[in-house]
Amino acid sequence: MIDHDQPLSLRERARGAYLGLAVGDALGAPVEFMTRSEIAAAHGVHRRMTGGGWLRVRPGQITDDTQMSLALGDAIVQAQGWDLRTVAEHFLAWMRSKPIDIGHTCRRGIVNFMHQGALEVPYEEGAAGNGVAMRNLAVVLYTVHSEADLVRYTLEQGHITHNHPLSDEATLALARMTRALLRGEGLTACKTIADDLVTRMPKFRYVPYPHRASGYVVDTMQTVLHYFFNTTSFEQCLVQTVNEGGDADTNGAIVGMLAGALYGERAIPDLWLRPLERESRLRVEAQVDALLTLAENLKPR
Ligand code: MN
Ligand code: MN
Numbered sequence: 001m002i003d004h005d006q007p008l009s010l011r012e013r014a015r016g017a018y019l020g021l022a023v024g025d026a027l028g029a030p031v032e033f034m035t036r037s038e039i040a041a042a043h044g045v046h047r048r049m050t051g052g053g054w055l056r057v058r059p060g061q062i063t064d065d066t067q068m069s070l071a072l073g074d075a076i077v078q079a080q081g082w083d084l085r086t087v088a089e090h091f092l093a094w095m096r097s098k099p100i101d102i103g104h105t106c107r108r109g110i111v112n113f114m115h116q117g118a119l120e121v122p123y124e125e126g127a128a129g130n131g132v133a134m135r136n137l138a139v140v141l142y143t144v145h146s147e148a149d150l151v152r153y154t155l156e157q158g159h160i161t162h163n164h165p166l167s168d169e170a171t172l173a174l175a176r177m178t179r180a181l182l183r184g185e186g187l188t189a190c191k192t193i194a195d196d197l198v199t200r201m202p203k204f205r206y207v208p209y210p211h212r213a214s215g216y217v218v219d220t221m222q223t224v225l226h227y228f229f230n231t232t233s234f235e236q237c238l239v240q241t242v243n244e245g246g247d248a249d250t251n252g253a254i255v256g257m258l259a260g261a262l263y264g265e266r267a268i269p270d271l272w273l274r275p276l277e278r279e280s281r282l283r284v285e286a287q288v289d290a291l292l293t294l295a296e297n298l299k300p301r
Contacts, residue, residue: 008264013182014141014292016268018284020260021137021253023272025065028242028252029057035245047239049275055100060275064101065134065253067094072157073138073287081294082153088113088160103131109161120159128166130220132158133174134250137257140178141291146298150175170217173197174254181261194225213246220247224255234259234267
């Protein structure tokens with residue numbers, strides 16, 4: 001039972017973030033790669049777990065965004081801490097499981113590990129995708145008590161597939177925002193982190209919002225930051241984000257992670273949680289507890 005008058009615990013925020021990620025993925029998948037006007041013509045406002053889309057997902061089915069997050073989390077749990085090779089091996093095992101979808105840059109990086117055993121891809125101009133940002137939550141949960149470890153592990157897991165400063169900086173900013181939210185530091189702390197990102201890398205400026213929502217990490221960040229800061233509930237935040245279309249499941253997953261960490265599990269509509277595929281939901285919930293337990297080992301003494 002959730003007592004709605006109690007302040008949110010770390011565990012409830014963590015469950016909110018991870019279930020929020022999965023819900024955003026499943027809600028966005030049916031409208032992935034559609035434009036705003038195509039969505040409006042087909043759905044009016046898309047706000048239900050309809051299933052469908054180019055991947056023909058079942059209602060509540062998650063895609064690569066949640067699956068890669070789970071693979072990363074499983075690697076941390078299996079290694080009982082951080083071991084980059086174990087992470088790469090989990091990505092490879094996931095790729096071999098013939099997932100419903102896999103991004104181009106992610107596939108190339110995992111193939112690079114498979115063939116060369118390399119844990120880092122070289123810098124590449126076109127590698128500024130959102131595929132690292134979407135899968136980093138397990139690192140944030142594991143490092144919730146240690147910012148130095150958060151930075152190191154975020155960059156290391158990212159470079160298995162993506163090596164680009166825009167991707168690094170976006171993922172780090174999201175990681176720091178999520179960590180701040182988990183620690184109850186709220187929107188003010190998030191705004192400071194987002195402002196700092198925009199000051200250092202003006203490409204990420206999201207005011208005025210340019211209404212581009214592709215898988216380019218700059219578009220993703222602008223979409224996520226705009227809707228996260230300009231909505232006042234979990235539901236409104238996710239609905240507005242995925243109705244931008246473009247990389248709707250990934251943008252939905254990322255903003256769902258932030259909104260879930262801010263508003264907590266209690267704010268996620270039951271109409272969205274109930275259809276969520278059961279096996280993935282159970283894995284998410286088990287991982288939250290396992291990662292928060294391991295996180296105790298990184299507490300400063
Ligand atoms: Mn996806
Ligand atoms: Mn996507």
